[in-house]
Amino acid sequence: MQHCDSPLHVTGRSEYVDDVPAPAGMLHGAVFGSPIAHGKITKLDLEAARSADGVQGVYTLEDIPGSKMIGALALDEPLLCDGTVMYQGHPIALIVAETDEAAAKAVKLCQVEIDPLPIVTCPREAFANGDLLQETRVFEKGAVDPVWETCAHVVEGKIDLAGQEHLYLETNRARAIPKEDGQMTVYSSTQSPSATQKHVAGVLGLPMHKVEIDVKRLGGGFGGKEDQATHWACMAAIAAQDLNKPVQIVLNRVDDMKMTGKRHPYKQDFKIGLDAEGKILAYEVNHFQNSGGFMDLSGPVLERTVLHSTNAYAIPNVKIRASACRTNLPPNTAYRGFGGPQGMFPLEVAIEQAAAKMGVAADWIQERNLIEDGYVFHYGQEVEACNMKRTWKEAKEHFDVAGTKARIEKFNAENKLKKKGFAMMPVCFGISFTKTFLNQGSSLVHVYTDGSVSVTTGGIEMGQGISSNMIAIVSRTFGISHTKVKSNSTNTTRIANISPSAASATSDLNGNATILACREILEGMLKVAAKEFDCEPDAVKIIDSIVHKDGAPTELTWEGLVLKTYFSRVQLMAHGFYTPPDIHFDPVKGYGKPFHYYTYGTCLMEVTVDCIRGTYTLDASQIVHDLGRTIIPTVDRGQIEGGLAQGIGWVTLEELKFTEEGRLISHALSTYKAPDAEFMPKVMDLKLLENVDNPGGPLGSKAVGEPPFMYGIAAYFAIRRAVEAYRELNEDEIYCPMTPEQVLLKLYPDFKDEVSS
Ligand code: MTE
Ligand code: HPA
Ligand code: MOS
Numbered sequence: 219m220q221h222c223d224s225p226l227h228v229t230g231r232s233e234y235v236d237d238v239p240a241p242a243g244m245l246h247g248a249v250f251g252s253p254i255a256h257g258k259i260t261k262l263d264l265e266a267a268r269s270a271d272g273v274q275g276v277y278t279l280e281d282i283p284g285s286k287m288i289g290a291l292a293l294d295e296p297l298l299c300d301g302t303v304m305y306q307g308h309p310i311a312l313i314v315a316e317t318d319e320a321a322a323k324a325v326k327l328c329q330v331e332i333d334p335l336p337i338v339t340c341p342r343e344a345f346a347n348g349d350l351l352q353e354t355r356v357f358e359k360g361a362v363d364p365v366w367e368t369c370a371h372v373v374e375g376k377i378d379l380a381g382q383e384h385l386y387l388e389t390n391r392a393r394a395i396p397k398e399d400g401q402m403t404v405y406s407s408t409q410s411p412s413a414t415q416k417h418v419a420g421v422l423g424l425p426m427h428k429v430e431i432d433v434k435r436l437g438g439g440f441g442g443k444e445d446q447a448t449h450w451a452c453m454a455a456i457a458a459q460d461l462n463k464p465v466q467i468v469l470n471r472v473d474d475m476k477m478t479g480k481r482h483p484y485k486q487d488f489k490i491g492l493d494a495e496g497k498i499l500a501y502e503v504n505h506f507q508n509s510g511g512f513m514d515l516s517g518p519v520l521e522r523t524v525l526h527s528t529n530a531y532a533i534p535n536v537k538i539r540a541s542a543c544r545t546n547l548p549p550n551t552a553y554r555g556f557g558g559p560q561g562m563f564p565l566e567v568a569i570e571q572a573a574a575k576m577g578v579a580a581d582w583i584q585e586r587n588l589i590e591d592g593y594v595f596h597y598g599q600e601v602e603a604c605n606m607k608r609t610w611k612e613a614k615e616h617f618d619v620a621g622t623k624a625r626i627e628k629f630n631a632e633n634k635l636k637k638k639g640f641a642m643m644p645v646c647f648g649i650s651f652t653k654t655f656l657n658q659g660s661s662l663v664h665v666y667t668d669g670s671v672s673v674t675t676g677g678i679e680m681g682q683g684i685s686s687n688m689i690a691i692v693s694r695t696f697g698i699s700h701t702k703v704k705s706n707s708t709n710t711t712r713i714a715n716i717s718p719s720a721a722s723a724t725s726d727l728n729g730n731a732t733i734l735a736c737r738e739i740l741e742g743m744l745k746v747a748a749k750e751f752d753c754e755p756d757a758v759k760i761i762d763s764i765v766h767k768d769g770a771p772t773e774l775t776w777e778g779l780v781l782k783t784y785f786s787r788v789q790l791m792a793h794g795f796y797t798p799p800d801i802h803f804d805p806v807k808g809y810g811k812p813f814h815y816y817t818y819g820t821c822l823m824e825v826t827v828d829c830i831r832g833t834y835t836l837d838a839s840q841i842v843h844d845l846g847r848t849i850i851p852t853v854d855r856g857q858i859e860g861g862l863a864q865g866i867g868w869v870t871l872e873e874l875k876f877t878e879e880g881r882l883i884s885h886a887l888s889t890y891k892a893p894d895a896e897f898m899p900k901v902m903d904l905k906l907l908e909n910v911d912n913p914g915g916p917l918g919s920k921a922v923g924e925p926p927f928m929y930g931i932a933a934y935f936a937i938r939r940a941v942e943a944y945r946e947l948n949e950d951e952i953y954c955p956m957t958p959e960q961v962l963l964k965l966y967p968d969f970k971d972e973v974s975s
Contacts, residue, residue, distance in 0.1 A: 219693075219700050219850050222686045223435065223679070234437055235391045235405045236468055244393070245274055247457055247467040248321035250311040250328040251477055252303035255339075255546040255880025257332035259301050259310070266327035267313055272320030275457050277312040282456055284423030290413065290445040295512040295549065297421060297452055303332060304511030305548045306880050307476035309449070314457045314465055322470075337880045341506035341543035342485050351513050351542040357524050357808050359596035360535035362491075365500040369491030373571045376951040377488065377564050381508070381874045382481035382553060382867070383884075385892055386680075388437025389474040392451040393466040394418075394458035402455050403430045408447035409439045409678050410718035415710045417448045418455045426710075429455075434707040436680040440864070441552030443680075444718045445515050446478045475885045480874060481553035482519060483508040484560045490568035496578065496586045500535040503527055503564050507550075507557075509542045514549035516542045519557035521652050521805070525597055525812065526561035529928075530606050530646035531587040536596045546880045552720060554864055555927045558647055562928055566643070567952050570935060580935065581619075581642045585610065588644060598809040599648075605818040605907060606646055609842040613642070613820040616905055617840040622824060630943045635829050638837070639940030643821045643932035647925035648813030649722055649914075650801055656717040657814070658797045659727025663692065663735040665790040669777035671696070673735075674706040675728035676716035682923050683853035687725045688732055690849050691916055695736035697760035698776050722923035725849070726814070727796060729916030735794030742788040747779055749786075798914065815914045817921060818907075819843035821862070821929030823899070827940035832962025834937055836866065838901035841929060846912030846920035858904055858926040865930020867893045869955050870937070941965060 226232035250267075268276045279286055279298045286300070287293040299310045311328060315321035338344050366372055392406040402422060408414045411431040419426045431451070436443060450467045458465040469477065484507055491500040505523055509516035520540050527538050566580075573580040588610055593601045613619070619642070626638045651657050661675040673692050677684040685705035693700040710716065717727065744755040751758065751767050759766045765774040774782075783790060803810035822840040827833075839862060848854045871891040875884045884890040911918045937956045941947065941964050948967070953960065963969065 219686065219690055221683050221853050221856065222689055222705065233434055234388050235393050235407055236466060238405070240466070241395060241464045244464040244466055245314050245316060245457065245461065246318040246321045247312050247314045247454055247465055248318065248325045249309045249453070249473065249477065250313060250325045251307040251309055251473070252299065252332070253306065253330070254303065254332055254334060255306040256337045257303055257334040259299065259303065259330055260333050261331040262310065263329040264311055266329070267324040270320070270324040270327055272316035273313060273324045274316065275314040275461055277456055278310065282421050285420040288417045288448055288452065289513060290515050291517055292513050297449060305546050306882065307548060308511065309477060312453045312457060314461065318468065337546045337878070339545050339547060339876050339878060339880050340485070341508040341545060344543035344545050345506050345541050349544045351509050351544050352517055354539060354541040355524065355808065357538040357596050358536065362500040362502045362535045362537045365535050366491050369499050370494040371572055371575055372489065372491045373568060373575055374489040375567065375571060377486040377567055378951050378953045379484045379486065379560060379563055380955055381483040381550060382872050383475060383874055383890055384440045384442030384480065384553060386436065386438030386440060386442055389469045389471055390443065390447055390450050390478060391466070391468040392454045393464065394451065394454035395464045396458050396462050400424065401428045402459060403432065404451050404455055405432050406447055406451040407436045407443055408433060408451065409436070409444045409680065409720055411678070411708055411710050412716040413445070413718065414448050414451045417452050421452045422455055422459050431710045432707050433678055436678060439678070439680040440554050441556065441720065442478060444552040444720050446551055472886050476882055477548060479510050479514055479549040479551040481868070482516065482550040482557065482560065483874070486564045488564040488568045490572055492572055492583070496576070496583045498531060498533050498587045501528065501533050501565065501568065502537045505540040505560070507540065507542050508545050508547060510545060510547040510549040512549040514551045516550060518652055519552060523557035523561040524808070525648060525652065526558040527565065528596065529562040529565055530589055530644040531565065532589045532593045533587070538596070547876060554861065555924050556721065558924070559865065559868065559928050559931065563931060563954065566931060566935065584642060584644060589646060597812065599811045599813060601816070603815070605844045605910065606644060609818050609820040609844055609907060610644055612905065612907065613822055613840065613842040616842065617822055617903065619822065626824070636826055637829055637940040637943040638824060638826050639936040639938065639943065641823050641932040641935035641939065643929055645819050645925055645928045647817050647928065649726065649817055649921040650798065650812060650814045651717065651721045651723060652803060652812045654801055654803050654812065657723065657727060657801060658717055658795070659731040660713045660716070661728055661731035661735045661794045662712055663732065663739060663792055665739055665780055667781060667784050669702060669780045671703045672706055673703060673732060674709065674712045675732060676708060676713045677724040677728040678708050678719035680719065682857060683850065684719065684724050684728070686853055687729060687849050691729050691732050692736055694917060695733050696740060698763045722921035722925065725919065726915050726921055730796035731794040733794065733916055734796060735792040738792035738794065739790060743779055743783045746783045746786050746788055747774065750774070750782065815912060817844060817925040819925060819929065821932045823932035823936040825933065825936040825940055827937060827961060829944045829965055832958045832965055834940070834958065834961060836897070836899040836933060838903070839899040839929070840903040842905045842907060843926065844907040844910055844920060845922060846910055846915050847918035848906065849917055849919045854922050855904060857922045859902060861924065861926030862929045863893050863898055865927040866933045867930070869930055869934035871897070871955065871957060873955055873957050937961065
């Protein structure tokens, strides 16, 4: 089976929010955002916009009929600015007009005067000012302080880790359609239909049952639409309710890049201590998260940063401090890995620098410290069924790391102007929402009288293949062809209280719920068949759409049995609900068993740097990954390669640049570079761990959406090592990403001074 949307995607026939023909009289919204990053509005003049051609409505905070506040955790964010602008692009007013051109023109007529306030873009500065969104959290295991002096090697340093733009192909958008009796239907490009429903109901002053959210698919979400699709859906609904007409908002790329939050940039301090044998004895890290202007998902993101700060390594003494620092950037948000990548990066830097000091290869230290069964993380969870060392060992052997290293060493000895670098990256990523209550999934399965089946779950299709996985799960649980199964849009009237499609857990939660729903239907059907054959239900099985009795095929087909079941007045539809057993986490103590299980893997990366130009090519990525039992191999491979691509992009080309005034200067695709197919490693080898199972996942599968992102970190260190093969590096602060410009400045450090003089 393939990704079920592939034929539609490649022929351009898949429908997104604004591909569906517009209903009669539909209006278009555009948003007026703040021109500066921080200040108090002293005068807002919207009269010119209001009387512009085609304009039907102008809305500010006062025009919101219900609750004015939104937010994933705390309702701390006014839907439109409350008088204090917190970041450049902060929505101040919504303009609704007959065409999107008219709305865009009217936005240009909006006038605002703002008394500037000090702009803070650096989280260290916000921290020094005491401007935190929550209390600083401290996690400790053992005690680091007494250990430093017993260490043979201690290294410390500072890191400046940049954020990342989601760059989903489909920008944020929503279409709100007023219905009879004050009801509202919203087609939204959201990962969280129920959160959108709750907030739309809130701002409209309606009970949730009057609001229906429908989502066919997203053109990518990557976390960017977990919380930040809500705003546009709420705004469209407010205007639609007021004007009693359909209203659509489609952000253009620049507005989307300026107005929405991204992966959190972090500043970090780290300290690592090792014994002479390379064993890590203590690790301390201080995370200053650049949270942006409002809370959004910063708290949970920071929590995952803390949980993954020791990645795949067993460390006896750990101290982690984590602060959510309020700055004048757009509220930063979920992004593939959800803080995990920012947690793992500084430990890799620490190991890199310790290795340099000890005169050993970083992978020598990495290997000596990998986790295994029985290890207890600093948050209390014990590792079981651990495949970390297995993926590492298989990667080394299967892809001949010794041979690669020897080849690279020879190449570097023989070449002056090109240098190669190599790095290994182990990943251990926890699967489950760390907010335990979110770990629930629902599925509604309908078998129609012609034998065709439809499945609706809480899962959102955003390209990751949840629809295909659900179809595969239904087809395998019933024993019928996948061509008989269709996956529906996600809709809040069919499934209630949907958790976001996030945390890589969508397939797990909704897939297990789907299995339960199918089993309930199947049980009734098998009883009907057993009666027909005068046998016990367990003697009956459906294989390839044929009803089998005692292992032998009968004349009865799936379609035949469906009809018999219907005529016997036995139900052909069922709802399944699933929640993983045994997970718990005390968010205050930061202790428990937050994860249902872990996903493991190891990535090898080889690169070549052109030491005249500072450019580089990625020669090969070689991955050994633990997928459990794959549901659809091509879909899983797509997730691994896609995650890798995004991870590589984060640490290499993608440079999110804000000025000190909080102005995003990489705000379009002309200035923000993302990897394309050409940039990806020339060789991309993937070896799936064999003979593995995962009792926690549907059909023995493991979650795959986010973990491969962190393989990309290997590219950062591979490039660094290639540069080091050319000349020694000398830095006060480690900066990531490693853009070609950065490489050039590292190759020719005096060049920078020459240019600026
Ligand atoms: N893959 C595609 N094609 N598009 C996406 O938006 N989002 C990623 C990942 N893979 C995404 C994707 C993120 S951030 C997550 S959490 C998971 O998919 C969510 O889907 P899952 O829970 O089904 O893995
Ligand atoms: N991952 C993704 N999204 C989330 C999480 C998480 O752990 N917790 C809350 N939202
Ligand atoms: Mo993914 S960052 O959990 O949407």
